[in-house]
Amino acid sequence: MKNVTTLILALFSVLTFGQSEERNEILIDKVQPDDIYLAGEKIEVNAAVKGDLVIAGGNLIIKDSIHGDLTGAGGEVSIEGHIVDDVRIAGGKITIDSEIGDDLVVFGGEVVITENARINGKLVCFAGDVTVNGEVIEKLDVRAGDVTINGTIRGPSKVVGEDITLGSNAKFYKEVEYWHSDGEISFNDALVNTQAQFNENLKEDATQLSLTTFGTKSISSWVKYILSAFLAILVFHALFKHAFSKAVEGIEHNWLKSFGFGLVYLIGIPLLIIVALLMIIGIPLGLFATAIFIFSLFFGHFIAAILLAYYFKYKKDNNWGFWSITLLALGFALLMRLLTTIPYVGIVVSVVILSITYGALTLKVIQSKKQLVYN
Incomplete structure (x- = not known):
């Protein structure tokens, strides 16, 4: 799985090579009244966007609020500003360090949901390595190589990973369905008035993603x-x-x-x-x-x-x-x-x-x- 993570990181870095010089670095430092669409080697958003934001590039940094949806693809993505609606992100290394108003769908080599993050909708994640230290209000759906959870999950969870690690701060308030390469694991005090069930059938999700999802097999x-x-x-x-x-x-x-x-x-x-x-x-x-x-x-x-x-x-x-x-x-x-x-x-x-x-x-x-x- 480390090789997969490296491949993704390398891929999204290669994609940004050779862009036109005039669009290499884009800085948004004034409030944008409408939807904006940007592509560049480095894009930094330091002012609010009143509509949707669609971006693609090597290094994407969102420091201010987005009042609509955020859609992006990049080598390294950092979201620090409040996103009012949905977020759909694909990239090499992705860090979510803010509040997401609705669903977060993320694909990446390395995905980190920090302790400051709050996902008010669903968190759907496909990654090489994923760490969830923040709070997820609705459903958690994670499929990755290495999964680390040390945050609060309010809704039902489905976790599929070759390696699953639960931190001391991990809390699940609804039922958990999981698959781990070594079989059943102990949730200790992470379950709050609920239960976790090992599901062998989820093994297929670790090695095969059906045609109804991505049309690829792993x-x-x-x-x-x-x-x-x-x-x-x-x-x-x-x-x-x-x-x-x-x-x-x-x-x-x-x-x-x-x-x-x-x-x-x-x-x-x-x-x-x-x-x-x-x-x-x-x-x-x-x-x-x-x-x-x-x-x-x-x-x-x-x-x-x-x-x-x-x-x-x-x-x-x-x-x-x-x-x-x-x-x-x-x-x-x-x-x-x-x-x-x-x-x-x-x-x-x-x-x-x-x-x-x-x-x-x-x-x-x-x-x-x-x-x-x-x-």
Whole structure:
């Protein structure tokens, strides 16, 4: 598990290398009245953000309050300011040293919830090493290599770890379900009018994360997924950056139209493939179309993430460079992966995302063809 932690730390450090100099360090020292979206090697927030904050970079430091959601991906992340709503963070080393108004979902190599931290919603954590010294009001759901708990857990808990350590200040007020590589452990005085149950079935969670969660088979595979996502985004961005840049122009006025065209693509292409395969003369074309369609579905979220990053660049009129957009797209890709893990809702989210993405790209191709004809 130490190797997994090192891999994650190294990965998120590599992601920040080579960013444009003008965006290397970003300092927010004035109150932001609305949502902001940032990407840079180092981002420090020393003033309140009245809306949501979406950030990606090497070193992320949040010292003031965020009045909406916080979503970020970085090498090293430190949250010291009050977050009013949800937090979704992925990174190498993550430290939470503040109050979180609602749920905290965190993925990282090393995660530390300090004694000053208070999570008013759920804490969901997947990590190499995780330490919980603070207070969790609702459910605790932790899957990690090394788990250390020395704080207060008010709601029910599910803890899966190769090594679980309970500190002298650990208190559980609701039932605990756990799996430990060495079998049952003693909770001593940590249980307050409740009980802990060892569940052998949770062993699967230590070695396998199902398709309904992350689509990967282990924590190390989750690391590989992040690396694969980065590489895929990097390639698509490098090859088609001009296409993405053009596709977002005017997209905010054509959401429904883009969704409609994309839905026709998602539904119509499979029907055409079936028809082609039923015709002997159309079998080669059908097989080719099938490969292209599967490819578009497999990489759809990565393509959507790049398009979304360019949309925010276009919307905010920011002079972001290649690496800034790539990192922001990676953050969006991870966020979309989280959203699509929600049962049933995840399917709807995927359909909407892919429809708008391929619809917007299709519309831009059609417009380009028309311009060539008229010229």
